Amino acid sequence: MKKIIAIICLVFIAFTGQAQKKKKNAKLTLEVDGVCMMCKKRIEKAALNTKGVKFANWNLNNHQLMVIIDERKTNKKMVCESLAKAGHDTKEIKATEEAYGKLDPCCKYRDEEVVKNHH
Numbered sequence: 001m002k003k004i005i006a007i008i009c010l011v012f013i014a015f016t017g018q019a020q021k022k023k024k025n026a027k028l029t030l031e032v033d034g035v036c037m038m039c040k041k042r043i044e045k046a047a048l049n050t051k052g053v054k055f056a057n058w059n060l061n062n063h064q065l066m067v068i069i070d071e072r073k074t075n076k077k078m079v080c081e082s083l084a085k086a087g088h089d090t091k092e093i094k095a096t097e098e099a100y101g102k103l104d105p106c107c108k109y110r111d112e113e114v115v116k117n118h119h
Contacts, residue, residue: 022071025054030065030080032058033089033109035118042107046086050079 032043040058043065047056052073058065067079080093087099087107100110108114 024070024072026069026071028067028069028076028079030067030076030083030090030092031063032065032083033063034058034060034107035109035115036060036106038104039088039107039109042086042103043083043088046082046088047079050074050082053079 034040034043037060040060043058044056047053047065047067052070053067054070055068056065069075069079077092080090083090084093084095085099087095087103089095106114
């Protein structure tokens with residue numbers, strides 16, 4: 001009987017320790033390609049529409065997206081996937097040609113001429 005109780009306690013401690021590793025308010029910073037305020041709005045909206053993302057702010061000047069996530073509900077990969085579906089590249093995941101093609105012509109950040117026109 002003592003062995004059973006000891007095993008149950010060890011299992012409980014193991015699961016408790018694992019659950020505590022995931023933070024409710026974890027901060028992530030991602031580099032996301034974009035060129036204008038329309039991109040900013042789209043990037044932030046895509047991030048915020050990811051389940052578990054509580055805050056998103058993309059900086060147009062340095063292309064850094066700062067997000068606060070609930071790690072129990074989402075992770076960096078899921079946020080990057082949402083951004084890619086919206087047409088924006090991250091270092092981790094590139095947007096498909098189809099998703100990128102849906103962007104407004106002024107938002108074509110892969111086109112050097114468009115990028116030049118925004119500076």
